[in-house]
Amino acid sequence: MADTTEAAERMALSLSQGGLQKATARVLAALMFADTDSVTAPELAEQLGISSGSVSGAIKMLSTVGLIERVPAPGSRREHYRLREGAWATLMSTQNGMVQAMFEAADQGIAAAGENSPAARRLEEMRDFYGFMFRELPVLLDRWKAERGLPRTGDR
Incomplete structure (x- = not known):
C-alpha cells in the first residue's frame, strides 16, 4: 500500500488556496486518496487529526455541492461516506x-x-x-x- 499522505496534503493545500476551508479541503483529499470504498467521519477525524465538528462541517459542505455521498455499510452502525461517482460533473x-x-x-x-x-x-x-x-x-x-x-x- 502506497503512502499517499504527502500527495493528499499537497492536494488539500491547493484546494484551500483555491477557496475551500482547510478542514474541508483535507477531508475531500482524504476521501479521494482513501484505500477503501468508504470512510466514516470518526476515521477521517482520526486520520487527519481534526475535530469531529470540523469533519461534520466538511461532510455537510461536500455533500451539499454533490462531491460526496453517504453510502450504506452493512454491519456497521456508523455512517459511511465516499466520493460520489461523477462527482466533478x-x-x-x-x-x-x-x-x-x-x-x-x-x-x-x-x-x-x-x-x-x-x-x-x-x-x-x-x-x-x-x-x-x-x-x-x-x-x-x-x-x-x-x-x-x-x-x-x-x-x-
Whole structure:
C-alpha cells in the first residue's frame, strides 16, 4: 500500500488556496486518496487529526455541492461516506445544491430589492449567469460523459 499522505496534503493545500476551508479541503483529499470504498467521519477525524465538528462541517459542505455521498455499510452502525461517482460533473450541474440555492437567492433578492434598483441589476447578472449555466452545462456534461463512455443525462 502506497503512502499517499504527502500527495493528499499537497492536494488539500491547493484546494484551500483555491477557496475551500482547510478542514474541508483535507477531508475531500482524504476521501479521494482513501484505500477503501468508504470512510466514516470518526476515521477521517482520526486520520487527519481534526475535530469531529470540523469533519461534520466538511461532510455537510461536500455533500451539499454533490462531491460526496453517504453510502450504506452493512454491519456497521456508523455512517459511511465516499466520493460520489461523477462527482466533478455533479459539481458543475444543477444537482449542486449550493449553486441552485444561489440562483434562487438572486431571484428572491430581485423581488425584495425592487426590479429597477441598483441591487436588482447586480442580482439579475448573478441570476442570469446561473440560468445560462443551467441551460448550457447539460450539453457540455453530455460531451464529457460521451468521452468517458458513460450514459448521457436522462439515459439512466
